Amino acid sequence: MAEVQWFPGHMKKAERMMQDSLKLVDAVCEIVDARIPRSSRNPDLDSIIAGRRPRLLILNRADQADPAVTAQWRAYYKAQGTPFLECDALSGRGVKELPRALRALQGKQGPMRAMVAGVPNVGKSTFINKVSRRKTAATSDRPGVTRGKQWVTVDDQLELLDTPGILWPKFDDPAVGDRLAFTGAVKDDVLDGEALAARLLVTLRESYPKALTERYKIVLLPEAQGWELLEACARKRGFLMAGGAVDTERMAAVLLDEFRGGKLGRISLERPTC
Ligand SMILES: Nc1nc2c(ncn2[C@@H]2O[C@H](COP(=O)(O)OP(=O)(O)O)[C@@H](O)[C@H]2O)c(=O)[nH]1
Numbered sequence: 001m002a003e004v005q006w007f008p009g010h011m012k013k014a015e016r017m018m019q020d021s022l023k024l025v026d027a028v029c030e031i032v033d034a035r036i037p038r039s040s041r042n043p044d045l046d047s048i049i050a051g052r053r054p055r056l057l058i059l060n061r062a063d064q065a066d067p068a069v070t071a072q073w074r075a076y077y078k079a080q081g082t083p084f085l086e087c088d089a090l091s092g093r094g095v096k097e098l099p100r101a102l103r104a105l106q107g108k109q110g111p112m113r114a115m116v117a118g119v120p121n122v123g124k125s126t127f128i129n130k131v132s133r134r135k136t137a138a139t140s141d142r143p144g145v146t147r148g149k150q151w152v153t154v155d156d157q158l159e160l161l162d163t164p165g166i167l168w169p170k171f172d173d174p175a176v177g178d179r180l181a182f183t184g185a186v187k188d189d190v191l192d193g194e195a196l197a198a199r200l201l202v203t204l205r206e207s208y209p210k211a212l213t214e215r216y217k218i219v220l221l222p223e224a225q226g227w228e229l230l231e232a233c234a235r236k237r238g239f240l241m242a243g244g245a246v247d248t249e250r251m252a253a254v255l256l257d258e259f260r261g262g263k264l265g266r267i268s269l270e271r272p273t274c
C-alpha cells in the first residue's frame with residue numbers, strides 16, 4: 001500500500017480549496033466511516049482547520065457498522081467531549097439532527113454555513129442530499145466523483161459546502177491503508193485486489209469468523225494464509241479457469257464487492273481500544 005503513488009494532483013488542489021473555503025464557513029463537518037472511525041479521519045484536516053473552526057464528527061454508514069462497536073465509539077467520544085453525530089445517509093437516519101448539532105457547536109444564532117469534509121466515498125454527497133432533501137450533490141459508488149466546489153442550500157438557516165474527498169500522501173500505519181481500501185475509500189485501480197482480499201479474509205477470520213463461514217462455507221484453519229482462504233472461497237463458489245485453476249482474481253473482486261455492499265453483515269474493523 002505505502003509504496004503506491006496514489007496521492008493525485010486533484011487531491012492537493014482539493015486541500016488548497018478547503019483551506020481557502022474555511023474562512024467562508026462557521027464549522028466543519030468531518031464525515032467518517034462508522035466501520036473505521038479512526039482510519040477514515042484525515043490527519044491533514046487538523047492542519048487545514050488549525051483550530052480556526054469548530055468541528056463536528058459525523059459517523060456515517062452506521063447501518064453497515066457493528067452496532068455493539070458503534071456503542072463503544074459513542075461512549076468514547078462522549079468521554080472525550082468530542083461533538084459527534086451518528087447517521088446513515090442512505091436511509092437518512094440521524095441526519096436531521098445536523099442543524100441542532102451545529103447550532104450547539106457554534107453557540108450562535110442566525111444563518112450558518114458548514115463545510116462537509118471526509119475521505120472519498122464516505123457518503124458526503126449522500127449526506128448533503130439527505131439533509132437538504134435534494135439531489136444536487138453528485139453521488140457515486142466510486143471514489144472521487146465530487147471534483148468542484150458545491151454549495152447546497154438546506155434552508156434559510158443553513159448552507160453546506162460539499163468538498164471532494166481527500167486522502168493524505170502517506171499512511172504511517174499500513175493497516176490504515178488497508179482499512180480504507182477494504183471499505184472503498186481508495187480507488188481499486190491502484191490496488192492489488194487479490195492481496196487486499198487475502199488480507200481482508202485474515203482480518204475477518206480474526207474478528208468476524210462466523211460472517212465468513214456462513215457466507216463462503218469455508219473451513220477457517222487458524223494457520224491458513226490469506227491467499228489459501230481466498231482460494232478456498234473461489235473453489236466453493238466454483239470460480240475455475242480453463243485448466244482447472246481457481247480464479248482468485250474474480251473471487252477477490254467478488255469478496256471486496258460483497259464486503260462493501262454489506263453482504264457479510266454489519267462489520268466494524270476498528271474499536272476505540274485497538
Ligand atoms: N449503506 C450506506 N451507504 C451509503 C451511506 N452513505 C452513502 N452511501 C453510499 O456510498 C456511496 C458513496 O456515496 P457518496 O455520497 O457519493 O460519497 P462521497 O464520495 O463521500 O461524496 C453511494 O453509493 C451511496 O449511496 C450510508 O450511510 N450507508
Ligand SMILES: [Mg+2]
Nearest residue numbers: 124125138146
Ligand atoms: Mg461526493
